[in-house]
Amino acid sequence: LNGTTLNRVGLVAYSTDALDSNYHALSNNNVSLKNKVNSWGPTDYTCICCGINKAVSKSVAESTPDKFRSIVVMSDGIANRCCSNFNDYTGSSCSESQAKQQAINSACNAWQTYGIKVYAVGFGSDTDTSTLQGIANCGNGSYYYSDVSNLVEVYKQIAKDIIEAAYKEQTIEYAGNAFTKLYPDSYIEFDYTKTSLPYGLVATYEKKFTDD
Secondary structure, eight states, X not given: OBTTBSOOEEEEOOSSBOOGGGEEEEEOOHHHHHHHHHXXXXXXXXXXXXXXXXXXXXXXXXXXXXXXXXXXXXXXXXXXXXXXXXXXXXOBOOOXXXXXXXXXXXXXXXXXXXXXXXXXXXXXXXXXXXXXXXXHHHTEEEEEEEOGGGHHHHHHXXXXXXXXXXXXXXXXXXXXXXXXXXXXXXXXXXXXXXXXXXXXXXXXXXXXXXXX
């Protein structure tokens, strides 16, 4: 996303919790973002709801509702830690089914409350596909599965999907003076070629009102 658009990316790591020390604020600094990812290593617990909740709260705090906002959740295992509520980033002991449902509920909350779309990526032999699909479905996003060797390609596809979803409009300016009389069935017609991105037309006009 960075380098070709004005999008910003943030990072949240989660295990038994989602600590501020394992968070990178929304940024378009590729070097800083990559360094943060490279500083992380695997741990033992998987509090997916902690990660989603932290990502939601930071997205809300660091952006505005008029922006397109999305979260990409990646996991190689099964949710096994719970949150007590939507503002909780600390995992607690609970049943596996509770942890899974809380992860899905957090994605539902992201989309239904804040309009934040949630994508999910699973990789590895222990991936809980049903939970990650539930996260993506309730978060109005998409689910992707990959082995480790193809993760880069999966993220390229997600980046493309996010850019397309975030794309609002292209503006074509027509400069010059045009004088005509408008009738009830008058219309303006534009010919243009569809691109791979979503497309549409936003028209603005000015008219100087006179007696006639």
